[in-house]
Amino acid sequence: MLRTTADGSKTLYSEKFGQHYHSVFGAETESLEVFIQLGLLEATRKFKEINLFELGFGSGLNAQLSARFAQEKGILVKYTGIEAYPVEEAFTSSLPEETAALHALSWNEPHQINPWFRFRKIETFLEEFSSEERFNLIYFDAFAPESQPELWTVEVFEKMAGLMVEEGVLTTYCSKVSVQRNMRAAGFKVEKHPGPPHKREVLRAVKMAL
């Protein structure tokens, strides 16, 4: 189900998880603040090129805004997004054109979206995903712990740390104390930052040296 949010941007609702893909108080505002500003922009201060992993690709909004950022700033971004439950075409076709275009691309293959943004979406469950690659940025964008508690555990954050380089950056919209604790237990330094509308705080975590 497609929904227009408070800033005029669109998001989807998942019947399966009983959750929206982004904040109804502003989908694009949330994505820009939590993932682009706090994550991607910060990563560009530390790394010359960005190797980005996203859990999960979802509506494609974070990916599309990242492609736009990469082109505007002239920064190379290589994006890998995984998705266990791809959105049906009936919904993706009504998303904005640039986002719908990402949905129309084939799975499991690299695509050059613009000169600065290389895109790959993989249809898989996080539990089954492994990679030889090491990422310097992760968008941790699972549905909330209330609906997916199994994805916010120490074990899952350890898996994230295992996919990352030292000093790699992970951001998420969820700032629950138990999530912060699980991140720290997995070897992250956790920072709280002011959140988008109707969200007091969001998190940026940095993988510490062992």
Ligand SMILES: C[S@@+](CC[C@H](N)C(=O)[O-])C[C@H]1O[C@@H](n2cnc3c(N)ncnc32)[C@H](O)[C@@H]1O
């Ligand atoms: C909050 S939405 C992501 C929103 C997305 N980042 C965007 O920009 O639209 C969470 C996504 O994680 C996916 N997901 C849920 N469980 C998963 C799992 N175990 N492995 C991979 N993806 C999963 C959901 O299907 C959903 O698309």
